[in-house]
Amino acid sequence: MLRTRTEYLTFHTKERMAIVNITAQIVDIVRKSGVRDGACLINAMHTTSSVLVSDDENGLRADLLKFLELIHAQDRSGRAGRTGVLDPHHDNMDAHLLHHVFGRDVLVAVTDYRLDLGPWEQVYYGEFDGMRPKRVLVKAFGV
Numbered sequence: 001m002l003r004t005r006t007e008y009l010t011f012h013t014k015e016r017m018a019i020v021n022i023t024a025q026i027v028d029i030v031r032k033s034g035v036r037d038g039a040c041l042i043n044a045m046h047t048t049s050s051v052l053v054s055d056d057e058n059g060l061r062a063d064l065l066k067f068l069e070l071i072h073a074q075d076r077s078g079r080a081g082r083t084g085v086l087d088p089h090h091d092n093m094d095a096h097l098l099h100h101v102f103g104r105d106v107l108v109a110v111t112d113y114r115l116d117l118g119p120w121e122q123v124y125y126g127e128f129d130g131m132r133p134k135r136v137l138v139k140a141f142g143v
Contacts, residue, residue, distance in 0.1 A: 004141045005033035013130035017068045023122040030140045035110050038142010043105035048095035048129035050102035056122040095129035
């Protein structure tokens with residue numbers, strides 16, 4: 001019989017840009033789902049955030065944040081983005097671009113009731129225009 005579980009996580013970062021490890025929350029949802037063999041979809045529900053799988057390594061996260069700031073600096077220099085045409089105080093084209101670079105969602109296999117990640121892989125929420133609540137959909141499904 002097919003099992004499913006859907007939960008929504010809400011993030012409200014203090015920073016405009018952040019990379020948040022959400023692996024433990026995803027593991028808990030998969031455990032509660034009772035799915036032995038299937039998959040888990042983790043989906044950012046905003047066009048200024050992403051979900052990604054990456055190594056759990058401090059230097060890599062720091063480099064990702066430097067990359068985010070580079071895109072942010074390019075946008076603020078006037079060489080990119082027109083999302084603030086109607087409201088010049090709300091120009092967040094850099095956040096929309098980063099959403100497209102990192103992607104909207106990830107699908108992770110579930111094997112023997114556990115996320116089937118590589119040895120150093122973790123699931124992260126990427127916030128590119130924070131300081132307000134945003135949701136992430138988590139849907140585990142399988143047998």
